[in-house]
Amino acid sequence: MTQAWVDASSGASGDMLLGALVGAGVPVEVMQEAIDAVAPEPITLRVEEVRRGALAATRVHVDVAESHHHRTWRDVRAMLAGADLPLAVFERLAVAEGAVHGMPADDVHFHEVGALDAIADVVGVCAGFAHLGATGVTVSPVAVGSGTVQTAHGTLPVPPPAVAELLRGVPTYAGPAPMELCTPTGAALLTTLATAYGPQPAMTVDTIGVGAGGRDPEGHANVLRLFVGGFEAHSVRTSTTEGPLLLECNVDDLDPRVWPAVIAALLEVGASDAWLTPILMKKGRPAHTLSVLVDAARADDVRTTIFRQTSTIGLREQPLTKHALDREMVAVEVGGHPVAVKLARHHGVVVNAQPEYDDVARAASALQRPVADVLAEATSLARKFV
Template sequence: MTGGPRQIWVDASAGASGDMLLGALVGAGVPLEALQSAVDSVAPEPVTLRVEEVRRGGLAATRVHVEMAESHHHRTWRDVRELLDAQPLARRVFERLAVAEGTVHGVPADDVHFHEVGALDAIADVVGACAGFAHLGATSVTVSPVAVGSGTVQTAHGTLPVPPPAVAELLRGVPTYAGAVPMELCTPTGAALLTTLATAYGPQPAMTVDTIGVGAGGRDPEGHANVLRLFVGEPATATGGPVLLECNVDDLDPRVWPAVIAALLEAGAADAWLTPILMKKGRPAHTLSALVDTERATAVRAAIFRQTSTIGLREQPVTKHALDREFVAVEVGGRQVAVKVARHDGVVVNAQPEYDDVARAAAELGRPVADVLAEATALARRFR
């Protein structure tokens, strides 16, 4: 899809699985052919996706069946990684699965045998879901608190508590809760997909929804609508105006911060800054803030996630009052130094030399920066 920024909210309040995500994507308008083509490109054996319209808890929903001949080929993460060589997003999802399974079973990730999560149907779920989100052109994906269920579940390792250990490991740091029914509501595949695709967690953000997809799980328990919903649309602030992006970070090497701020400014932030804070248990940390016009917010969000260790952002529209300004120049030792002149109601209220020009002129003249700054500031006073 093309156009402006696309916002997706995933309502996982009834749980999440790979097939539920596939159904929601088809229900939101992704052609089944786009998902099938992606699966065909990696599946080592024939796999067919079939759509069925069903009801879950009285709600109309879309079920996507993953159909194949019976296979007893258990694949390790090494095997799956080779299959997904040309699918980097799907490869990241399975890497999360491998690391989580390896952690809970005490084996290296490369040696994990994917039992429930590694068969062909899981490969189809992951590859198809990743292709579906790409088709929708998602620039941000917010995931609700995830219902994980309660009780016990039968697995290849025997009876396990819900959430199963791999799901609990995958959802570390993510808002979760038991949910309404004593059954497994979130599968390892669903957890890995959500945590890989999410750019934020929380309730539905401010957005103008144009499409809703409702994906069905395989079971239809009484009193529980076993569905996952996708809300697709545009951010409500997409008509313009600045927004403030913020996150708290307590585990980043402080030497990296200047490069982070430079990257945000390069991505389009009007301003970016750090505020020292003290978090729970006395942990020192920083709040990273970025002020950005809505049109450039997507790029700045991506830069924050790429450059820092945060897994979530706060965002709010703000009102900004800016003075009219223009640039003029003064000459110090034959070097041009730009001066920013600001006016309020037509009257000059500020005139300041640009520091980068001052530093460059000082280096070329072999003079202290403080001296060149003082001279440029004195020359700038004539504009006031």
């Protein structure tokens, strides 16, 4: 099963990610074809081998004709209809820009993130990661830079407001140079693609791509590295009795349509799980109990999110003891598509083998088969590990 690790210790931009993908073996034709399918005007990718500091790197130039179109998120959404991953990236950009400028996301103009350049970066990078077929993308803490930057809105602090908004809840730090290191496009791509954040996970590295942007400052190699390989075959999480905190509150005056967004926000800031339980309160009022599991180190962020996102004015909190089985990730193939399988062991004996639903759904979509059929086949194949 393919795993990718993005080393963003010198920041991230769309062209750095394009270069890293080409360096890791993704044919530039794969990305060019995806761009040609949606681009409203001619866009050409051009590959150049460069040096950044002491490192050899790949730079992908995005050649476009001069364009005076400042497209809104509404325009881009119509242009990319059906391209789910690029749409998700642009939606993040639009929501972040709208939040910092105090305007509806649909009215945000993309001149600030490069217009045609941004379309090429986003569509090309998404096509490149799809070609890799990585089921997990781990992103290192992201270097954002420091100092100030000149924009269409004047001089802004680094990280610029849109980048800071996009990287809420993501591990970040200033990094090696007093300059803008992470662009809005880079931040939106990383946060959309990432399935986890942290140092390089246990993996057997097969290829390494080193991507360069246009800047070559003195003092550090301004590159983004992409490691691609397989999951470590016997990478196991040890069982533990150390437990999380349980935070709970009863809420009877929140529009129920808001709850999915609340739970998503809690998971984004570090909760390990969150769920709702319907209850009946005094005087017969229907309500919900919100329950959240979180490690003590992330509890303050979760408390803040609960108070900001719900109408509660108080929380109950208690430590829990947790017994977790040892876990191991393996994979099966259904119709040529990999499906991750989580094995759980008790005293070294496999007692559960469960296919990952997201992989099942992706395989079912690609194979044009019912999800239930693919799930049943993956479950049957997973039985060989028990």
